[in-house]
Amino acid sequence: MRNFMLISAFAVAFMFACKEEGKPAETPPAAPAKPMPPPPPPPTAKAEPIIGEFTLMSFTGGPTIDALVKAGGKISNDLVDLGRMLYYETRLSKAHDVSCNTCHGLANYGVDGKTLSTGHRGQLGTRNSPTVYNASMQFVQFWDGRAKDVEEQALGPITNPVEMAMPVDGKRVVATLESIPEYADAFKKLFPNDAKPVSMENVGKAIGAFERRLITPAPFHKFIAGDTKALTEEEQRGLEAFHQVGCTSCHTGAGVGGTQYQKLGAVKAWPELHDKGLGDITKKAEDDYKFKVPTLLNVAKTAPYGHDGKMETLEEAVKMMAEYQLGKTVSDAEVKSIVVFLNTLTGEIPTDFIKEPSLPKSTAKTPKPDKKK
Numbered sequence: 001m002r003n004f005m006l007i008s009a010f011a012v013a014f015m016f017a018c019k020e021e022g023k024p025a026e027t028p029p030a031a032p033a034k035p036m037p038p039p040p041p042p043p044t045a046k047a048e049p050i051i052g053e054f055t056l057m058s059f060t061g062g063p064t065i066d067a068l069v070k071a072g073g074k075i076s077n078d079l080v081d082l083g084r085m086l087y088y089e090t091r092l093s094k095a096h097d098v099s100c101n102t103c104h105g106l107a108n109y110g111v112d113g114k115t116l117s118t119g120h121r122g123q124l125g126t127r128n129s130p131t132v133y134n135a136s137m138q139f140v141q142f143w144d145g146r147a148k149d150v151e152e153q154a155l156g157p158i159t160n161p162v163e164m165a166m167p168v169d170g171k172r173v174v175a176t177l178e179s180i181p182e183y184a185d186a187f188k189k190l191f192p193n194d195a196k197p198v199s200m201e202n203v204g205k206a207i208g209a210f211e212r213r214l215i216t217p218a219p220f221h222k223f224i225a226g227d228t229k230a231l232t233e234e235e236q237r238g239l240e241a242f243h244q245v246g247c248t249s250c251h252t253g254a255g256v257g258g259t260q261y262q263k264l265g266a267v268k269a270w271p272e273l274h275d276k277g278l279g280d281i282t283k284k285a286e287d288d289y290k291f292k293v294p295t296l297l298n299v300a301k302t303a304p305y306g307h308d309g310k311m312e313t314l315e316e317a318v319k320m321m322a323e324y325q326l327g328k329t330v331s332d333a334e335v336k337s338i339v340v341f342l343n344t345l346t347g348e349i350p351t352d353f354i355k356e357p358s359l360p361k362s363t364a365k366t367p368k369p370d371k372k373k
């Protein structure tokens, strides 16, 4: 609206200027002036910006999604290929029946869709499995942040007794991979300077490399990069509501989360909260009930929600966040609007990139599956 008025004022001033300077024409008189174009339609509410001046700043502090994709692209393809094999490798589990993909199904937006995950011998864990897509961009890994990056994180589940259940010393993992010549050769080639190329550390590096390529740009990212048509008006209203309600005080950056810890129940005690989160790791009372603010990319595809998977739907999660993290009661219309926005965070599954590779055969030396506890 303001722009239109400015332009009109300019045009009028310009017309006057012309008249003043216009000398009696020596050239033949100009053709009679064309009829004035019809006046522009009266401006509607559409012309008012939906997105507030500061809204987008919540998401532009850290690296952009494009920068993250680029960084992933620079990692050695051979290392990424080995990481993909290990990601699907059930022989990294004690009974040869669980892989990373069991709980983080790549064709299923990186989750298992269960409240809590089941691992070795069907044992239940205590937390919900977060998605592996875009996990690498978060400032720490796990709900409680106990691993600093995806390379370190990848070693956790392999030796977790309720997940893949391999012995913690890592010897069985190394013996398994060394017994299969294709793996032994791949590690040797990728880590030529290591005295022992097949090591837990290098397993983590390979899986981490693969995960750093699991970045999924979404329509939202195009919008914050300046493509104003990437979101519909309704979606933009949802984004603005997300900001106005206060969600962006915690869910920030290109990942819309993954940049900080916050207390669960920041304003009002979170119901039935037994897990102390970060407090159990640091043993400091001030860290009790703090959790990593998770990325919300692909959140519409990763139900159920929260560290304990107790929030079943996105609507429920939005309401609880507003109430307990912000002390606000949101109307059903606001919830609906925010959910419309959250759907713009869904990217595309990189179908070719995640295809399960054919895995090399075991040899006589490969440790046999062990179904025992």
Ligand code: HEC
Pocket: 087, 098, 099, 100, 101, 102, 103, 104, 117, 118, 119, 120, 125, 127, 128, 129, 130, 131, 132, 135, 138, 140, 141, 142, 143, 144, 150, 153, 154, 155, 157, 158, 162, 163, 164, 207, 294
């Ligand atoms: C038995 C199910 C299970 C298996 C197998 C499993 N995970 Fe997980 N994963 C989980 C659960 C549950 C969590 C959350 C645990 C926590 O925060 O304490 C998690 C957390 C993660 C995270 C952290 C994501 C974030 O947002 O913080 C990453 C990354 C990850 N897993 C990758 C892997 C990789 C790589 C493998 C294979 C080496 C693997 N997982 C195997 C269940 C599993």
Ligand code: HEC
Pocket: 130, 143, 242, 245, 246, 247, 248, 249, 250, 251, 261, 262, 263, 264, 266, 291, 292, 293, 294, 295, 296, 299, 302, 304, 305, 306, 307, 308, 314, 317, 318, 321, 322, 325, 326, 338
């Ligand atoms: C004070 C910080 C804070 C604010 C404000 C906040 N959140 Fe969260 N959010 C968190 C934390 C911490 C978690 C992790 C919850 C857990 O560990 O169970 C989370 C989890 C979520 C989840 C679940 C994600 C998943 O993958 O399971 C959604 C959805 C969500 N928030 C949306 C919102 C929305 C929408 C708003 C605004 C109404 C909001 N949040 C405001 C801190 C916050």
